[in-house]
Amino acid sequence: MADAALVELAKRRGFFFGSNGAYGGTAGFYTFGPQGAALKRNVESAWRDRFTLQEGNREIESPTVMPEPVFEASGHLETFDDMLVECGECGDSHRADHLVEDATDVEDAEALPAEEVETLIRDHEIACPACGSPLAGRDVEDFNLMFATDIGPGDGQRGYLRPETAQGIFVEFPRLKEYARGNLPFGITQIGPAYRNEIAPRGGLLRLREFTQAELEQFIDPETDDPPLERVTDVEVRLYPAAEQTKPDGDYRHTTVGEAVADGTIGSPWVGYYLGVAMEWYERIGVDLNRFRFRQHLAGERAHYAADCWDAESEVDGDWIEIAGFAYRGDYDLSKHDAYGDDTFTVFKRYDEPKTVERATVDPDMSVLGPAFGGDAAAVADALETLAERDPEAFAAETVAVEVDGETHEVDADVAGFAVEEVTETGEHITPHVVEPSFGVGRTVQTLLAHAYETDEVDDEERTYLSLAPEVAPRDAAVFPLVTSDERLTALADRVAADLRAAGLAVSYDDSGSIGRRYRRQDEVGTPFCVTVDRDGIETDGAETVTVRERDSAAQVRLPVDELAGELTRLLSGESFEALTDRYETVETDVETN
C-alpha cells in the first residue's frame, strides 16, 4: 500500500512508525515522531481554522470512553457485535447468531457466549447456507469492533472506547443546543482519537485501531435551513456518482458544486456545500487535485445512519483511499438518543405567528368506565382519546363505539367528557437533522506525504524532498551558519534562530556537516525555507544579511536580518517566493534543479 521509500523515510526521519517496537510491536497502532506529530498538528490547525473558526462553529472535547447505553442507542453495539462463523469449505462468513436462531428455538443468540453458540451449531448439525457443508467445529468469532472496558472497579459499568468522535457530540446535544441558545443551524466540531478493533490493520496509517478524526456535526432544520451555497458554487469538483460506478464505462463528472447540486447529482445542498469547502481546504493544505475525487457511496455501502454519503478520496500509490466522509445522517442520531436517553434531543421551533388550533380532547369519567369495563377501562379511555383526535364527529351521537382488543365497547357520549378546546401554539419541538463532514487526520497526513514526495537532481546529485505546503510543514525554517570555524557566523546564526523562535516560528538549527548535507536533511522533512548565515552577510558596511533558500527551487535571496522574521511570516502565510526575489537581491548560485 504505502510506498516503500516513503515508509523508510517516515521511519528514518521521524514522521511515523509502528508503536511498541520494544515489545514486539502492536498491529494497528502508530506513533507519530517529532516531524509527523508537527505535520499532523498543523493539519489539525488548518482544519480547525476552516471548519470551526471560518464557519463560526464551536469545538468541544469529550471523553473517549463512553458507557454501554450510548452505543445501544447509536446502533453501534448491534452493528459491531456480530458473531461470525466462517465455512471451512467455501469460505463464506455467516452470522452465527442468525443461523442458530433459524435452526433452533433460541431467540436471542447474540446474547450467548461464543462457546455456547458453537455448541448449538454442533448439536443441531447446522450447515453452511451457501454450500451445505457442516459448520460443526468451526470457531465462532466475536466480531466486536469496539474496544470494551470497565468503568470503575468490580462490577462497574461496561464502557467502550468511542468508534467515532461524533457520539460525544450527539450525547451532549441537550446542553450544546443551550449554548447555541436554541437556534438552528449551528455546528459543533471535535478533533480527537477514535478506536476500532480492526480485524486486520493494514497499510501503515491507512487502517489503524486508534486514529484521529476531525468531525463537524452541523445541526439544521431540514425545512428551513439552507447552506451558504453561493460561497462555493463555482468550486470545481471531480465527482464519481454512484450511477457512474455501476456502469461498465462509468466516468467522472467534472462540474461545479453549484451545478451538481442544481441537477441533483449531489442530493443535499448541505453536503454539496461541505464538498465545496473541503475541496478548497484540500487544495490549501497541498493535496494533489489530480489525485483527488469525491465518490458517492453505493446504496449497499452506506452506514446504518447515513441517508446519502460522499467520500473524499485520494490516490496513494495507485489505490484510492477514503480520507473523509460527508454523510447526511438525518435525525437518526438525535431521535435515537431522545428515545434511549433521559434528556430531550429536540429544539423548540417558534412559528412566525402563533397558531390557534382547535383540539378535540376527552376527559372520561373513570368512576363510570371503571365499574363498567374493569381491567379494560384504561384501554377504553386511551381509545376514546385516539378517536377524538381522529374523528371528533363520532362524539356527536348518543354513544360512541371503541374497539379494544377486537372487542367493541359502547360508551355514553357524556361519560367521555368530549370537548373541543382552542389552543394557542407558539411553535413546535423538532428533531434537527445532521450533516456530518468527517475527516481522517492520519489518512490526510499520509496523503500529503505521498503527494509531496518528490525526487529530482540538484547538481547532478539525486535528492528527495517533500514539497509540503508551508502551512503544514513540520518546521517553518532552518537556520545554519555556513561554516562553524568562524565564531561570528555561529553567534549570528544562534541569534537569528532565537529571534525567529521568539517570533513564533518552528525553527531547526543545524551546524553539522557540509552546507549541502544540511540542505538535504531539511529537504527530506519538507522544511520550506533555509536561512544561512555567511561571511558576506556580516562583512558589510550596512545591516547584517542572511540568505534564504526556497526548498523546491533551491533559489536564494539575500535579505537583512531585521526583515527576516517578517518576510518569513509572509512567506508562510502564502506569499510567493518570487515576490521576495523582486524586492531583494537574489543570490547567484550555479545550483540547478532538474
Added chain:
RNA sequence: GCACCGUUGGUCCAGUGGUAGGACAUUAGCUUCCCAAGCUAAUAGCCCGGGUUCAAUUCCCGGACGGUGCACCA
C-alpha cells in the same frame, strides 16, 4: 481471521550450526564560504518463546510484527 513470503546496527541489505559484514546515516575531530565532497575515529544489530544440539542469529515448532492475496471495513 485464513494462505503465502519475510524479520540481521538508526535505515537498506549480505552472511553463518562455533554470536556477524557492508553501504548509507549518526557522533567527535580535521578540513570546508552555498547544495548528500574528503580524511581519521567512534557509537550501534541477529524479533520473542520453546525444542533439537556440546553449541542456534542459522534447523524445527509456536507467537508477535510486516508485506501480498482472500475475507472484513458503520
